[in-house]
Each structure stands twice: as structure tokens, then as C-alpha cells.
Amino acid sequence: MSGREGGKKKPLKNPKKQSKDLDDDEMAFKQKQREEQKAMKEMQAKASGKGPLTSGGIKKSGKK
Template sequence: MSGREGGKKKPLKAPKKESKVLDDEDVAFKQKQKEAQKALAEAAKKASQKGPLVTGGIKKSGKK
């Protein structure tokens, strides 16, 4: 055991992934996902603009 072998060893490099060929169904699916995510973001934005949903109700004071 020499001093050079101590410590962590570098992991082997992973082989590069091949680029996938996208067909029409994949392109349409990704487009549909983008539109759904955009709609969800808009709905969240509209919901955050309104005031608190729960207002009123019985409020308890510390006094008896």
C-alpha cells in the first residue's frame, strides 16, 4: 500500500447516450405536455392573485 493508491478512485466514464429519433407521436406528446404545464402555471398564477379562500369563521380570543 503506497501513498499514491489512497483516497477515492475516479469512476469510469459512462458511454455517451445515442440521440433518440423522435417520431410524430413523441413530438405530439411533448407538445401536449408543454401546453398542459403552461395551463397549470396560468391557473396557479390566477389562484395566487385572489385573496385568502378561508375568511371568517369563529375566531377565539384569549379572554374568557
């Protein structure tokens, strides 16, 4: 009776994923995604400082 027999078995380790070589199309696509994400962050930063787009307040009727 060895002490290692009972209990849970240790799961096998998965082999590490190979970093595949990216071709030109994939590289261009990833670069485009990064640029779009950067542009979105800049737009959000600009928009966060401002209030609502409508510059009214409580609108009054024309009656006196």
C-alpha cells in the same frame, strides 16, 4: 513501484447517450405536456392573487 498503483482506481466514463430520433407520436405527446404545464402555471398565477373562495367571514346565528 510507480506512484499510480495504490489508492482508488479511477472509474470508467460512461459513454454519452445518443439522442434518439423522436417519432410523431412522441413529439405530439411532449408538445401536449408542455401546453398542459403552461396552462397549469397560468391557472396558479390567477389563483394566487385571490383570497379564499368563500366570501363570508364569521357567520352569525339568526338569534338576537
